[in-house]
Amino acid sequence: MSVEVFLNLVLNGVFEGVIIALGALGLTLVFGVARFPNAAAGDVMTIGAYAALGVQALAGGLAGGLVFMGGAAMAASALVAVAAHLAIFRKLAGRTAVALLVASIGLAFLLRCLIMLAVGHDQKVFAMPILRAIPIGPVRVAPTDLWILAAAAVLLAGSFALLHLTPIGRKMRAVADNPALARASGIDVDRVMLAMWVIFGALSGAAGLLLGVKTVVTPEMGWDLLLPAFAATILGSIGNPVGAVVGGVLMGVAQEVSTPFVGFTYKIGVGFLVMVLILLVRPQGLFARDADVR
Amino acid sequence: MDLGMMNRRRLMVSAGASALLLGLAGRGVWAQASDVFRIGALNPVTGAGSPYGTGMQKAILFAAQEVNAAGGAGGRKLEVVSEDSQTQPDAAVLAAKKLIEVNKVQAILGTWASGVSLAVLPITDAAGIPLMHCSGAPALSTERKGDLAWRFQATNTRFGKAFAEIAKKRGYKRAATMAFNNASGIGNTKGFADAWAAAGNKVVAEVVYEPKRPSYRSELQQILAAKPDVIVTGSYLPDTTIILKEWFQSGQKADWIIPGWAANSQLVDALGAEVTEGIISVDSVANETAPSYAAFAKRYKEATGQEADSNIYAAMTYDMTIVLALAMEAAGPGATVAQINSKIREVANPPGTAVGSFAEGKEKLKAGKINYEGASSRLDFDEFGDVNPDFLVSIIKGGKLTRDSVVSI
Numbered sequence: 001m002s003v004e005v006f007l008n009l010v011l012n013g014v015f016e017g018v019i020i021a022l023g024a025l026g027l028t029l030v031f032g033v034a035r036f037p038n039a040a041a042g043d044v045m046t047i048g049a050y051a052a053l054g055v056q057a058l059a060g061g062l063a064g065g066l067v068f069m070g071g072a073a074m075a076a077s078a079l080v081a082v083a084a085h086l087a088i089f090r091k092l093a094g095r096t097a098v099a100l101l102v103a104s105i106g107l108a109f110l111l112r113c114l115i116m117l118a119v120g121h122d123q124k125v126f127a128m129p130i131l132r133a134i135p136i137g138p139v140r141v142a143p144t145d146l147w148i149l150a151a152a153a154v155l156l157a158g159s160f161a162l163l164h165l166t167p168i169g170r171k172m173r174a175v176a177d178n179p180a181l182a183r184a185s186g187i188d189v190d191r192v193m194l195a196m197w198v199i200f201g202a203l204s205g206a207a208g209l210l211l212g213v214k215t216v217v218t219p220e221m222g223w224d225l226l227l228p229a230f231a232a233t234i235l236g237s238i239g240n241p242v243g244a245v246v247g248g249v250l251m252g253v254a255q256e257v258s259t260p261f262v263g264f265t266y267k268i269g270v271g272f273l274v275m276v277l278i279l280l281v282r283p284q285g286l287f288a289r290d291a292d293v294r
Numbered sequence: 295m296d297l298g299m300m301n302r303r304r305l306m307v308s309a310g311a312s313a314l315l316l317g318l319a320g321r322g323v324w325a326q327a328s329d330v331f332r333i334g335a336l337n338p339v340t341g342a343g344s345p346y347g348t349g350m351q352k353a354i355l356f357a358a359q360e361v362n363a364a365g366g367a368g369g370r371k372l373e374v375v376s377e378d379s380q381t382q383p384d385a386a387v388l389a390a391k392k393l394i395e396v397n398k399v400q401a402i403l404g405t406w407a408s409g410v411s412l413a414v415l416p417i418t419d420a421a422g423i424p425l426m427h428c429s430g431a432p433a434l435s436t437e438r439k440g441d442l443a444w445r446f447q448a449t450n451t452r453f454g455k456a457f458a459e460i461a462k463k464r465g466y467k468r469a470a471t472m473a474f475n476n477a478s479g480i481g482n483t484k485g486f487a488d489a490w491a492a493a494g495n496k497v498v499a500e501v502v503y504e505p506k507r508p509s510y511r512s513e514l515q516q517i518l519a520a521k522p523d524v525i526v527t528g529s530y531l532p533d534t535t536i537i538l539k540e541w542f543q544s545g546q547k548a549d550w551i552i553p554g555w556a557a558n559s560q561l562v563d564a565l566g567a568e569v570t571e572g573i574i575s576v577d578s579v580a581n582e583t584a585p586s587y588a589a590f591a592k593r594y595k596e597a598t599g600q601e602a603d604s605n606i607y608a609a610m611t612y613d614m615t616i617v618l619a620l621a622m623e624a625a626g627p628g629a630t631v632a633q634i635n636s637k638i639r640e641v642a643n644p645p646g647t648a649v650g651s652f653a654e655g656k657e658k659l660k661a662g663k664i665n666y667e668g669a670s671s672r673l674d675f676d677e678f679g680d681v682n683p684d685f686l687v688s689i690i691k692g693g694k695l696t697r698d699s700v701v702s703i
Contacts, residue, residue: 012511012515116340121340121341123531123560123564125565130542130569132544132545133544142540142543144543214508215536218532259512263502264501264512267512
C-alpha cells in the first residue's frame with residue numbers, strides 16, 4: 001500500500017468519521033444528562049435536513065441561504081426535541097432506561113412516517129454546486145468535505161464551550177453526575193433538562209443538514225446513522241462531546257484504513273471491532289475520568 | 295359427584311357450541327373460497343425502489359378492477375391486499391407472513407428487489423402459492439421449487455450480457471465493475487464479467503460495496519486507480535447518486551453503464567446535467583407495439599398522472615395480474631391455486647391466439663388456446679419461469695434520457 005493510497009484512506013476515514021461524530025454529538029448529551037439511549041436522535045436529524053430543504057425550496061437557491069438553512073434546521077429539530085421531551089420523555093422520567101429507549105424507538109417511527117406522509121419517500125438533494133476536489137500533495141480533498149469538517153469543528157467547539165464555560169453547562173454536568181444531589185443543591189433540574197433537549201435538537205438538526213449536504217436526503221437517512229453514532233458515543237465516554245467526535249473519527253479511520261486488508265464489505269465490522277477492543281481495556285470509554293465517584 | 299355432573303354439562307355445552315361454530319365457519323370459508331381470489335401486492339413503496347413502488351401497486355389495483363369489470367376470472371372476483379416491502383428483506387418477510395397468515399392471500403405479486411424476492415420465495419413456496427416478481431438475481435431461477443416463482447424481469451445475468459454487448463459495441467477496452475452488495479448488484483456485474491471474459495477482455499478492477507454508506511470514496515479510489523475507460527455498475531439510486539457525485543469531484547474521466555432503475559430522471563434531478571452527461575442507462579424495454587401496452591399506458595396515466603414509460607415495473611405488475619386472471623379463467627371455477635398456477639404458461643406462451651387484454655382473452659379462451667402478449671414483454675416463460683425481454687439503451691444528454699438503441703440477447 002503506497003503512502004498516497006494510505007493518506008487518502010486516512011482522509012476518507014476522517015471525513016466519514018466526522019459524519020458519525022456529528023450524529024454522536026447530540027446523542028452523547030442525551031445519554032449523559034437524561035440517562036437513556038435516544039433512538040429518535042436519527043430522525044430528529046432527518047427533520048432538520050428536511051426543514052433546511054424546505055427553506056431552500058422557498059428561498060429558491062443558495063445566496064447566503066446556508067445560514068438560514070442551518071438556522072431552520074436547528075430550530076425545527078429543537079422544536080421537535082422539546083415537544084418530544086414535554087409530551088413523552090418527561091412523563092416517563094422515573095422509569096428505567098429501557099422504557100425510555102422503547103418510547104424513543106416508537107417516536108422514531110412516528111417521526112419517520114410523518115415525514116413520509118408530508119413529503120413522500122423519494123430522495124431529495126440540496127442544490128449545491130458539485131466542485132472538483134483540490135489536490136493537496138498526495139491527497140485529494142473535496143471542498144464540501146472541508147466545509148463539513150469546519151462546521152463540525154464549530155459545533156464541537158460550541159458544545160464544549162457551552163458545557164464547560166457557561167452556568168447552564170455547569171448545571172447540566174451536575175445533573176449528569178447526580179440528579180438528586182443537583183436538585184438538593186438548588187439546581188432547577190426541569191429547566192436544565194429543557195435546555196438540554198433544545199441543545200440536543202439544535203446539534204442534531206445541524207448534523208442532519210450536513211449529512212444531507214454530503215449525501216442525499218431520504219426519510220431513513222438519520223436512522224441509518226444511528227448504530228455507528230451510538231458506537232462512537234460509547235467509545236468516547238457517554239456525556240463527553242469531545243469523546244464523541246474522537247470516537248467517531250477513530251472508527252471512521254480504522255474502517256477505511258482496513259479496506260486493503262479486509263475488503264469493502266467487512267470494513268464496517270472493523271470500526272465496531274476497534275470499539276470493542278478499546279472497551280475491553282477501558283470500559284468507561286476513551287475519556288473516562290477514573291478518579292470520579294459516580 | 296356434583297363436580298362430575300357439572301363437568302359433563304360443561305363438556306356438552308362446549309361441544310355443542312364448537313360444533314355450531316365449526317359448521318358456521320366451515321360454510322363461511324367455503325363460500326369465500328369460491329367467490330374471491332385474494333392477491334397480496336407486496337411492492338417497494340418506500341426504500342430504494344420507492345420511485346416505482348406506488349405505481350406498481352396502482353397498476354395491480356387497476357388491473358384487478360379491469361378483471362372484475364369483465365365479470366371476474368373463473369367465477370371469482372379479485373381482491374387486492376396492499377403492503378409495503380420497504381425494499382428491505384426483513385420488512386418484506388414480515389409483510390409476506392402477514393399477507394399469507396392473516397389476509398390468506400393466494401398469490402403474492404410485485405416484489406422488486408432481489409433481496410426481497412429471495413427472502414419471500416421460501417415463504418410462498420411453503421404456503422404453496424405463486425410469487426410473481428420483478429427481480430433479477432440468478433438464484434431466483436435455481437432456488438425455485440415447484441414451479442411457483444414467475445419472473446417478469448430479465449435476469450441479472452441477461453442484464454450483464456446486455457451490458458457486455460453494449461460495451462463491446464462502443465469499443466471499450468478497460469472495464470471496471472462496482473456492485474451493490476446484494477444478489478442483484480453482484481448478479482449484474484458477474485453476468486457482465488462472464489460475458490466480457492467470454493469475448494476475450496478483462497475486468498481491470500472490481501469492487502463490491504456496502505449499502506447505506508455516507509461516502510464511497512475509498513471504493514472509487516480503488517476503481518479509478520486502475521484507470522478504466524468504462525465503469526459498469528449493479529447499483530441502486532441512492533448509492534449511485536453518492537458514487538457519481540464523488541467520481542465527478544475526483545476529476546478523472548470515465549464512462550458509465552448503469553442499470554435503468556438507478557440511472558433515471560431522479561438521478562439527473564439529484565446531480566444535474568453536467569455530472570450525468572453521457573451516462574449510459576440500460577433497462578428492459580416494454581412491449582411498446584402491443585395493444586396491451588397502449589391500454590396499460592392510458593390507465594397508468596389516469597391513475598398516477600405520470601407517463602407509463604417512467605415505470606416499466608408497473609407494466610410488469612399489470613401483466614402479473616392479467617396473466618393470473620387469465621390462468622384462473624383457463625383453470626375454470628373452483629380450481630385450486632396449484633391448478634391455476636399450472637395454467638400460467640398455457641395462457642402466456644405461444645402457440646395460441648394473440649390477445650391483448652383480459653376481456654379479449656376471456657372471450658377467446660372459449661374457442662381455444664390463447665397467448666397473452668404482455669405490456670412489459672411478450673411474456674414467454676422459459677423452463678425457469680423467466681421471461682426474455684429486450685433491452686433499451688438510453689444516454690443522458692443535456693439532462694434528459696434519450697433513446698439510443700435496443701439490444702436483444
